[in-house]
Amino acid sequence: MLSLSVKEAIYAWYQKNGRHDLPWRQTTDAYKIYLSEIMLQQTQVKTVLERFYFPFLERFPTLQSVAEAPLDDVLKMWEGLGYYTRARNLHHTALTCNGILPKNPEELGGLKGIGKSTAHAICSFAYHQALPILDANVKRVLCRYFALNVKDEKVLWEKAWKLLHVKHPYEHNQAMMDIGALVCTPKNPNCLECPLNFTCKGKDTPENYPQSLKKAKVPIKRRFALVALKEGKLGLIQRKERLLHGLWGFVQVDECPENAEILGKVTHTYSHFKLELEVVKCDLHVKVDDYFTPEQIATLALSTVDKKILQLPAMMGNVTPATPK
Structure with missing residues (x-):
C-alpha cells in the first residue's frame, strides 16, 4: 500500500x-x-x-x-x-x-x-x-x-x-x-x-521516464486540387474518406489534368503525413457535388487546407469567398 x-x-x-x-x-x-x-x-x-x-x-x-x-x-x-x-x-x-x-x-x-x-x-x-x-x-x-x-x-x-x-x-x-x-x-x-x-x-x-521512441519521418503526399468554376460559383465535394469525412472542399487528384492553369501551392501537416497541394484551375469537366456562391461557402464546414486554397491571391481573380461573420 x-x-x-x-x-x-x-x-x-x-x-x-x-x-x-x-x-x-x-x-x-x-x-x-x-x-x-x-x-x-x-x-x-x-x-x-x-x-x-x-x-x-x-x-x-x-x-x-x-x-x-x-x-x-x-x-x-x-x-x-x-x-x-x-x-x-x-x-x-x-x-x-x-x-x-x-x-x-x-x-x-x-x-x-x-x-x-x-x-x-x-x-x-x-x-x-x-x-x-x-x-x-x-x-x-x-x-x-x-x-x-x-x-x-x-x-x-x-x-x-x-x-x-x-x-x-x-x-x-x-x-x-x-x-x-x-x-x-x-x-x-x-x-x-x-x-x-x-x-x-x-x-x-x-x-x-518514459523513454522516448524515435519519431518516424513524416511522409509527404503530393497532389493536385482542382478549381472548377461555373457561372462564378466554385465546385466542391463533401468528403467521404475517413480523415475529413463530412467536410466540404476541392476535388483532389494524383495527376495534373492537361492544360490546367496553375493558381498556386498550399501545404498542410496532418498527424501522420504532410500534404503538398498544387492548386490548378481546370476547364475540363470535374465531377463535384454542387457549385456554391461565396456567401454559401461561408456557411459550409471546410477543412483548413481548403481554406488555404480560398486565400490564394490567384483565387481572387476567379471568386472572392465571403468572410464568415
Whole structure:
C-alpha cells in the first residue's frame, strides 16, 4: 500500500495550485465535461478556451441539441479545431444515447469516441466516482513516479488505481493532470515544486521516464486540387474518406489534368503525413457535388487546407469567398 501522505500531498497541492478557474471545473454538467474532454484531446487548453469551448456551447447548450442538429452544423462549429472524427463521434454519441449520457463508466466507454479514460473522467468529474484517469499528462507523471521506462497501458492503469485518493477522486484526478501540465512537464520538469517529489523513484533522472521512441519521418503526399468554376460559383465535394469525412472542399487528384492553369501551392501537416497541394484551375469537366456562391461557402464546414486554397491571391481573380461573420 502506498503511504496516504503522498495522496494527501497531491490533494493539498491541488487546493493551492490547481487550475480551479477552468470553466469545465466549475460545473457538474456531464455534457459540458464530456465536451471539454474530447476538445482537449490533441488540442491545448489555451486554444480550446479562447476559440472553441464557449462558441460551441452557445450553439449547442445541451447534448440533446447536438442530437437534434445535422452533422454539417456540428462540423461547422468544430471548424478549425481539427481531428474531425471527434465531432462526428460526438454527434453519433448524442444520437445513440438520445441526448442523455449514461452515469456508469462501462456504458460510457461503449459509446463512440469515448475511451476508458474519458469515461472515467466524466464519472469522476460529474458524479465524483472513485475512478482514476489516464491521459497523456497523467501517464508521464506515473511513469516518472514509479520509474517506468515504457508506457504499458495495463501497468499504468494498475499504478493509477494504486495512487488514487478514493476519498477525493475529483481533486486527485484534476491534480494529476495539472501536475503533468504545469510541473512534471515533458522537458525541464520542476521537481522541487512537485508534491510527489519525496517518494518519486524517477526524480533524479526524470528525462528517462518514459523513454522516448524515435519519431518516424513524416511522409509527404503530393497532389493536385482542382478549381472548377461555373457561372462564378466554385465546385466542391463533401468528403467521404475517413480523415475529413463530412467536410466540404476541392476535388483532389494524383495527376495534373492537361492544360490546367496553375493558381498556386498550399501545404498542410496532418498527424501522420504532410500534404503538398498544387492548386490548378481546370476547364475540363470535374465531377463535384454542387457549385456554391461565396456567401454559401461561408456557411459550409471546410477543412483548413481548403481554406488555404480560398486565400490564394490567384483565387481572387476567379471568386472572392465571403468572410464568415
